[in-house]
Amino acid sequence: xxxxxxxxxxxxxxxxxxxxxxxxxxxxxxxxxxxxxxxxxxxxxxxxxxxxxxxxxxxxxxxxxxxxxxxxxxxxxxxxxxxxxxxxxxxxxxxxxxxxxxxxxxxxxxxxxxxxxxxxxxxxxxxxxxxxxxxxxxxxxxxxxxxxxxxxxxxxxxxxxxxxxxxxxxxxxxxxxxxxxxxxxxxxxxxxxxxxxxxxxxxxxxxxxxxxxxxxxxxxxxxxxx
Numbered sequence: 001x002x003x004x005x006x007x008x009x010x011x012x013x014x015x016x017x018x019x020x021x022x023x024x025x026x027x028x029x030x031x032x033x034x035x036x037x038x039x040x041x042x043x044x045x046x047x048x049x050x051x052x053x054x055x056x057x058x059x060x061x062x063x064x065x066x067x068x069x070x071x072x073x074x075x076x077x078x079x080x081x082x083x084x085x086x087x088x089x090x091x092x093x094x095x096x097x098x099x100x101x102x103x104x105x106x107x108x109x110x111x112x113x114x115x116x117x118x119x120x121x122x123x124x125x126x127x128x129x130x131x132x133x134x135x136x137x138x139x140x141x142x143x144x145x146x147x148x149x150x151x152x153x154x155x156x157x158x159x160x161x162x163x164x165x166x167x168x169x170x171x172x173x174x175x176x177x178x179x180x181x182x183x184x185x186x187x188x189x190x191x192x193x194x195x196x197x198x199x200x201x202x203x204x205x206x207x208x209x210x211x212x213x214x215x216x217x218x219x220x221x222x223x224x225x226x
Contacts, residue, residue: 054102054121058225060196064217065106065117073103073118081197082120083132084165084186086150096131098122098193110210113201117214120195121222129188133161153183153208158215162187164208173203183208185215194222 062068073082082103101122107114124132148169157164167182183206184197196215198206 053100054123054225058121058222059102059104060106060117060119060214060218060221062106064214064221065108068106068108068117070104070106073105073120077105078103078118078197078199080148080167081118081182081184081195081199083122083193083195084150084167084184086165096124096126096128098124098128107201108210110207113204115201115204115206115210116199117210118195118197118199119218120193121218121225122193123225124191124193126191129191129193130161132193133163133186133188157185157212158187158219159189162215164212166208178203181205183211185211187215187219189219189223190225192222192225194218 060070062070082101083098101120103118103120105116105118107116109115122129122132148167151166151168153164153166155163163186165184165186167184168179169182170177170179172178180200180203182197182199184195186193186195188194194215196211196218198208198210200206
């Protein structure tokens with residue numbers, strides 16, 4: 001584990017018998033069950049022209065992530081999750097692309113293990129968000145796309161129009177065939193689609209329970225969009 005965390009500082013919560021009442025941030029960290037990890041990356045502050053894009057205030061904040069710093073996601077990272085598209089490329093958005101979107105990532109720790117959380121928020125025109133969720137995700141259970149297998153684990157995870165998905169990928173590592181699971185929740189709120197994923201760390205799986213907890217503050221943040 002030392003090699004994995006070289007140059008990374010884990011932000012932990014102080015605890016002691018008879019300690020004072022936790023601050024708001026500490027209470028949030030305890031509720032989510034994560035501690036923040038900083039890795040020398042700058043906070044995502046608005047992306048390319050926040051006046052035209054998704055403002056940073058509509059994304060998960062460090063206080064939601066146990067103090068972890070967020071950073072913008074590079075254009076070529078986690079494309080299969082921005083947004084999830086279990087069906088063919090031609091059906092990526094169910095017909096209408098988002099008029100603006102944004103993606104961030106953060107490294108957090110659950111217990112002593114690091115993991116990477118990715119969030120994508122897209123704002124659609126008219127009924128585009130509803131069409132995306134129905135056509136591009138709901139009707140694409142148990143499909144192979146982009147080298148992975150998508151499975152719809154449950155519906156209604158975070159409201160009536162939400163899905164819990166698993167992306168299972170197989171890859172070669174140190175001469176062995178490995179399997180890694182990414183867990184993600186996709187939810188529609190108005191004309192906005194929110195996706196929160198735990199992509200794991202190196203060869204480790206993501207955690208279903210983490211995305212199920214983080215999606216609630218993610219939805220609350222995204223509802224500030226107009």
